[in-house]
Every structure is written in structure tokens, then in C-alpha cells.
Amino acid sequence: MPTYTAPVKDMQFVIHEVLKASEQDIPGYDELDRDFTAAILDEAGKISSEVIAPLNVVGDQEGVTLENGVVRTPKGFKDAFDQLREGGWTGLDCDPEYGGQGMPYILATATGEMFSAANMAFMMYPGLTHGAYSAIHAHGSDEQKQTYLPKMVSCEWTGTMNLTEPHCGTDLGLMRTKAEPQDDGTYKITGQKIFISAGDHDMSDNVIHLVLAKIPGGPDGIKGVSLFIVPKFIVKDDNTPGERNSLSVGKIEEKMGIHGNATCVMNYDGATGYLLGEEHKGMRAMFTMMNEARMGVGMQGLSQAAVAYENALAYAKDRLQGRAITGAENPDGPADPLIVHPDIRRSLMDQKSFVEGARAFGMWGATLIDRAHRKGDKQAEGLISLMTPVIKGFFTDEGYDMTVLAQQVYGGHGYIEEWGMSQFTRDARIAMIYEGANGVQALDLVGRKLASDGGKPAMAFFEEIKTFIKENSDDEDLKAGFLDPLKTASKQLQEAAMFFMQNGMKNPNEALSGSYDFMHLFGHVCLGYMWARMAVASKAALAAGADDRDFYEAKIATGRYYMARRLPACAMHVARITSGADPVMALDAANF
């Protein structure tokens, strides 16, 4: 059975030595000294390993059941949820006005990776709640905030997002769910929503659904969509759950993975709903949730790669099979451990270099979010807006591939459920799909974010890399192993962006045919940049005589691997992109 040990040391390295968080001029960051973050991370790691992770396989095997309208979660889930609530983890970065702990998002990102690595399906219950919290926090009336937020911060009540309908997922303009205005200012919501994660369950006193619906007579398409708060139990004046609303779970979907989460078909039969934000501006409110959710889903991709890698590594050190080609390394044993074999190492290094690189990049992204939210920094907001589809799409694609690599290390044992490696792959698969399938992320990146604000965020990023390279070029070893490859990759990214600019205006297919490759190219440059920064930090620590030389030397070696073995993907992506639209679009649909 897989186990999970949280990467506290690695996170501390990123927070304090790479990002130098406590030196950053972001309100609240001055408190982030080593002891403080260690206390938080250690405690989150402990609950992840001891409370949440042991329920991962349980959730996979038991799944969720629907009987007589009641949704039951797997054994142990409710107790674990209670412990999460009691520890204050559900409101770690929430507004203190509503009972949150008000901590920076960087800590929520780090602990979120741990929790999700320990049990992705379980963590979706508080995860969706947090998204709904954010939407109400940003768009709700004072009364709505007072009514819902304190209970959602504590997860006494949980939340959901209701977007998809059977005939429309990405194209929400086709939505059919109706919201009919009532005399008392409420709306009657009628329609069917599908794929509603954490749609119902037995772990909270109420479920607060955020539902997209159309008010009859409003604008056509996506511009006529509004967002509604539709509680499972209508909240009474004393702020307790009252009458059951007219909504029900139609069925629970059988899925490839995340069996522990209740993916519900939700039926609204004239359910009472309350407008959240303005009429017909539902998408704007929903995007508040979605951007946060997309970052969170990217971190899910990383988290599954991280836990799968951790277990594959342990197996590769433990399992004796074959002999090192250069001579036995465990001559007294019947065979050498798997890790002596170059191809097993190739796989482990692919995993390790992705996981650690993505972890650093995710936390770097979190500092941008903190900078934007806590300081109102528009440049940071633009940059994280640009990076959100990269984090969502690249982390989940790569994260999934890494779970497949980790599974492969186990050979046949990776395929049977007994060893638990299949679950990481099956669970990770959804992250490429939900919150906007990765193709939609690529479209968002190339069709919207890249050129937004006149392309300033992208330029700022290129400039940041350029400056970083310049500032560190004195170190010849760093230059050869890290800065030169980063420079090449960064130029390739710019070349691709230039190709879109020059050709996409005349024919947008020229840009969109390369959008997916661009997302991956961008991701590699981001991780390359992070690895170069981690190398700088590690060299500094070594030069300062750090005790734990092995740790820093391993960082540098892992970074070298990424630069030498992963960044060459950039040239492939550029070649695919610059081959243009013709290979993609030439074939008539009828002739496929």
C-alpha cells in the first residue's frame, strides 16, 4: 500500500532560499520565518500522512453510494473531515472576518499539495467549498457573506460549482437551466447539471450549490448567464439549515478514478436560488472561482506525481531485480535494487525533476497571487493570470505522465490494484479534464492571455528571465549547465509567440493549431527558470558552508537533468508550432 511523507524540507527550501518569502514586500510575508512555516508544514504533513492518506485506497475501493436520496462517503471520511475542520485547515487562507486564519496563499498552496497528494478525492470536498467561498466573498452581498461564509470557512457547510449540463461543458452559452424571478426577489431554478464534484454527501450540515442558469428574456448565449446560490437546506433566520430545497441527486457517476468523491447529477426542480452578483454577469463571478480552481487543479496534477514518485522511488530502492551493468552493487544480495538500472533512473529523474520544479513554480505562482491580493499589484495579477493556464494544463498533463512512469517502475505490480499505483494514475487523469479541459487552457493561453494588456505580462516574464540570466552569468558552471539552456528555451518560447503574432492575425488557426504545444513549451521554460533559480540558491548555500551538502548537491544534479533532458522538448514544440495550421487543418472533416 502506498504511503505519503510530506516534502517539508523541500518546501522550506523553496519558501526560504529560493523565493526568500520573508524578505518579499508582501503584507503578511514578514511573519513567514522558518520556524513559523515549519510548524505549519510539519503539522499539515502529519495530518496528511496519518489521517488523510490512509483513507485514499479506502475511498477508491468503497466509493460513494446513493441510497434513497442519501449520499454516503467511504468509511472514515467524516472523521478525517472533522479533524481537518478542527485543525482550522479548511480556512487557512480565508478572511479572518469570517473565521479564517488569514494566512498567505503560499502556505495554502504548500499544504494543499500535501493534502491532495495524500487523498485527492477526499480533498475535493473542502477544495470545492473554498472555491465557492471565494466567489461569494468576491461577489456576494453583505447579508450573503454573513449567512454563508463563516459556515463555509469552517466547512460545516460545503460548496459546489454547477456549470456543466449534458449537452454543454465548454460551451456554456448553450445552457438550458432556467432561473425564474419570484416576487420575493428569489429565483426558481430548474434544470439538470452534471459532473458536480462533492455534489452531496454525509459530512456537512448543508451544501451550498453555486449554479449557473439563465433568466428568461435575458441576452442569448453566454451573456445571459447568471450565478445563483442554491442551498441544499434553505437557511433560516437563526442561520441554521431549515427546509429542504427542491433539488436532488439524480445519480452518482461511475468514474475512472476519484471514487471517493461524489460526482453527482444534480436535478433542480424549481429550487429556490439567490442571485450572486449581478444578473447576466454570472460568468464573471464564476471566473473568480475558476481561476482559483485552475491553479488548484494544476497543483492536484503535481500532487499525484509527487506521491506516485515517492512510492516508486521507495520501490526502486527496495525491489531486487537484475544486476547493474557495470558490476554488482549489492553483491551479498540475490540481485541489485532496481535503482541501479539506468532506465529506471531515467524514469525517476524525469519524475523528480518535474515534481521539484513544478513545486517551486507553483509556489512562485502563489507569491504572485499573494502580491496581487494583498498588495493590489497589477503586474503580479497580470503575470499569474497568464500563468494560470500553464500551471493547470502543463502540471496536469505532466503530472499524469509522471504517475504513469511511477506505475511503470512497479512492472506488473503497478497494474494490479493491490499496490495502489494504478489509483494515482486513474485519479490524476481527471485533472487534465475538469475546470476546463487542457485544450481549453491552451486556447485561453494563446487566444486570450498571451496578448492581454498588450502582451505586457508575457514581456515582463521574458524580461525577468533575461535579467536573472544577466545577473548570474559570472558563474561559468551555472552558465553552461543552466543559463545557456534556459536562454535557448526562452528564445524558443519567444520565437513561438512571434510566430503567432505574425501569422495569427491573418488566420487565427495558425495560432490555435499550435496552442497546445505552446502551453507545454511555456511550462518547460517556467520549470527551467525555477531550476536555474534553485541552482543559484543551492550554490549559495554550499558556498556558505551549509551542513546538508547532499541536499544541495542533489538539487543541482536534478536541475542539470532537467536542463539536459527535458528542455530539449522545447525545440520539438517550436517545430510543431511553426509548421503552422496547414498540416492540422488541411484534411476535410469528411475525409478523416
Next chain:
Amino acid sequence: MPTYTAPVKDMQFVIHEVLKASEQDIPGYDELDRDFTAAILDEAGKISSEVIAPLNVVGDQEGVTLENGVVRTPKGFKDAFDQLREGGWTGLDCDPEYGGQGMPYILATATGEMFSAANMAFMMYPGLTHGAYSAIHAHGSDEQKQTYLPKMVSCEWTGTMNLTEPHCGTDLGLMRTKAEPQDDGTYKITGQKIFISAGDHDMSDNVIHLVLAKIPGGPDGIKGVSLFIVPKFIVKDDNTPGERNSLSVGKIEEKMGIHGNATCVMNYDGATGYLLGEEHKGMRAMFTMMNEARMGVGMQGLSQAAVAYENALAYAKDRLQGRAITGAENPDGPADPLIVHPDIRRSLMDQKSFVEGARAFGMWGATLIDRAHRKGDKQAEGLISLMTPVIKGFFTDEGYDMTVLAQQVYGGHGYIEEWGMSQFTRDARIAMIYEGANGVQALDLVGRKLASDGGKPAMAFFEEIKTFIKENSDDEDLKAGFLDPLKTASKQLQEAAMFFMQNGMKNPNEALSGSYDFMHLFGHVCLGYMWARMAVASKAALAAGADDRDFYEAKIATGRYYMARRLPACAMHVARITSGADPVMALDAANF
């Protein structure tokens, strides 16, 4: 629910226009005229679509059960198996002396792709039988052949391969199963074997296990391994199943996929076994099965990609979502079909160009096998021996990735089991693992096959490509779109091989650190070569005024896609390979 329509037209194109089978000087190929192959392929297609494919989801959902020692297959499996037997499909390419139809392997390859696409888990029952048939055919005594082969050709009795034990998969030298010689010339087999596909079931009168075991006192390690025939029921003198042998199914594994196949733990408790071939030469006999099985597993990878693509394509044409960025293409409908979107096309073209390229390459490989077996052509034997790990490793890795792409086209519907797309991914996953995990294929390719016979097979392949390019270079359009990229890719492959030669002697890690990339690089060159040949054939057909211009133009367009968008992966693989062993091996195992 997914459906399956066999690609008869595409296979006919490959057999007759690309490979020009009936013109090849291979015994039996003169009979392969268009009408004959059409009759076979049509009939196999029909049984695939109508009989086998409808049981695919059934097998996935019902799985296989073990109760009181009896293994039960899913509803409908036995009837379908009877139909397969009655049609003579199980012995299509088997020796007529034992009741087979004696047809060329190229036809078994084509029909095998169909059957496996329709229902991979189901087809493993006859598939494993065929492997066991081949081993007995090649290494059995006359009596053994007379006893077992006729019943195995007809699949009245099925077969298995027993290699893996709990503590050893790849490293079979660690094997513990014992075979103790008895006075009557038989052996008592004792031990536990795991992951035994089709290990037991209720669809045949007997199961003929081929079991690797060690005769006490023999050489240590892999050199002391012998192969035994261990029937479930000991065959009586009248050639009917008699007494139950001392073997039993310990359990059926829960797996990620191929639920319809019984993956058994087999316990041998002093079971009666008969030596197959010579004492201590078990691996040689087993390799007869393994080479065939590896080719077959490669085709499984392709088959799952093919059926997944077929369904994804249908969905992309049917599902209305969003509008083409260049203007509505279905203005009277609520939205355009998915296939108008460039990124959906990118995905479909990746799938299509792999599936059709791999299909051609697989059948090209089958002609080599026919040439080797039917003509004793040593050069063909060397070449297919070289290509076997490429077909196994590249087809299954790529095939799996294609099922993931196909699943992605469905968005959320791809993740729920209701639509059946998850099954293709879950089933395809095993093909990367069994019959030698793909890392082992890469090791076989670089560590053994590449340099075998002084490197002649590899040189012959490079020479074949060179000659092909030379012969066709007059066509400027062909040259630019196909031959130049093929030339580049072929040179990159040679560059990588040269790197191994120059560095691998001093330090074998230099070669083995790049083995996996080399396998993929090789695969791309092979498919690039096939696409160039298909383009030549298509251009010839168009020049000759063929009726179905759309078909040939689609071939050329798909080939162009492969050359423009997939072959650039070769440069990435070369860069990874030539970065050498250091990035892979530098990190001490303790410091991971």
C-alpha cells in the same frame, strides 16, 4: 457505448498498394489477391464488430470471478469464443498438419488488430494459446505435438505462459519454482506463479500451462531454467482430458483494466509436468513465445489506439460545442461540431497519423516474419528481431498516449465509465508492462539487438531507407514533404547509434541511459518511412486516375502531418541521448 468498425479499406491499401504483397516472393503470398484478402478481412471485421466488440464493456464491468476453485468469465464470452473457434479464426496462421489454416502471418496480424481492437481482454484467451502453440510447435516432441497442438489450434484447449513469481519478473534467474524428475520421465512442479493471463476459465476443456521451473542440481540463475508442459487435466491415452492435475488458482488479481481476462495466481503443488525441449534450455523455448507475444502486444497497443480514435472521431463530428474561430461552419445548428476546432484536430491528427502509420509498419513487420518463416530468409529474421522491441515498446507507449488523447476529446464524458473511453486507456496500460516492460524492450534493443550480427540488421534498415529516398527523389513535392524529413530523422537515428558505439563500450551506462529515447526515436523513423511509402503509393494511385481521390489525398495529408508534427520528436530524443549518462547517473541513490 463505443462501437468498432474494422479498417478493411485501410488494410487493403497497405497490403496491396504499399506492401504489394502478392508480388512479393514469399511462399503463399501469391494467393493474396485483393478478393481473397477482402473476403478474410471483411469476415473478421464482421465478427469483430458484431460478436466480440459488444462484449468489451460487459467484460470490463462484470470481470472474472473465482468461486470454489472455478473461474467464470463474463456473460457471452463462451458463445463468442465458440464462434471464433467455429470460424477457424483461432488457427488462421497455424500449421495445417495440426488443423490450422496455414495462412500468412500478415493476415493474422491484420485480423489480430481487429479482434484485439474489438475486445482486448477477450482475445487474450486465444492469444496466449497461440503463443503456447508456437512454443510446442517449435520445441515439442512429435508425441507432444500430436497430443496438444490440434486441440490448441482449435482452442478446444487453451494455453498460458507461466514466468513471473512474486519476487521476480524481469530477473527470472531468481526463480524458485522447482521441477523434480520422476522415475517415469515426468516432473513434479512445485511453486507459485503470478500474473498468469487466461490462467483458468470456463471456456475450454483443458488449459495447457507452459511453466518455467528449475530442476534441482542444475546451473544457477537463468541458465538452470527449464520449460514444462503442465496441463490442467492430464491428457489420457485417448487424447481426452483425464485426471485433474495438482494445480489451482490461488486468486484472481484486481487490475486497472482487462477485467474480462482472468489474471491468475497459479499454485503448483507437485503438479505433473512434461519437459518441453531440453533441460536447462527453458529460456530459449520461452523466447519463441516471447518474440511472437511481443509483436502481438505491440499490435494490442495499436489496436486500442485505433478503436479509441475511431470513437473519438465520431464524437468530434457529432458533438456540437463552440464555434469555429474563422466563422460558423454549422450556422443552422446551436454550435459547430468539435472537429472544427484546431486543437481537437491536432489531437485527432496525432491519433490518426500514429494509427495508420503503425498499422502499415506492423504489417510490414509481418511480411518480414513471413519471409523469415516461409522462406528461411536470415536477413528478414535479423530485421524483425531488431524491430520487435521497437514494435512492442513504441506501439504500446504511443498507443496508450493515443487512448488518453481520444478520451480527452470527450471531456468529462471521457472520464466516466458510461461512455467506455476510460476502458481503452485502462486496458491499453497493461501492454506497456507485460511481455517485458518497455524499459526492458529498450534494453533489449540497445543492449542486444542493435549490435547483433555485427550491426547488420540495423545497417540493412538504414540502407533500405537510403535506397528508397534515392529512388523517389525526383518528385519535388514528395522530397520536401516526406523524403527530406525522413532523411533528417534517419540521420538522427544513426547519430544516436553512433553515440552508443563510441561511448557505450567504455561505459555501458552511456548507452543504457539513452535506450528508452532510442526506442522512441527508432519508432518515429519507422513510421516516417511507412508514411513516405504510403505517400508514394497514394501519389501513384492518384496519377493512375484512381476513383477514390479523397482516400489517397487524405493519406498524403495525414502523412504530411506526421512528418511535420511528429518527426520533430527525433531531435529531442537525440538531444536526450547525447547528453549522456551523467545527468542520469550522477545522483547517488541515497540522495534521491
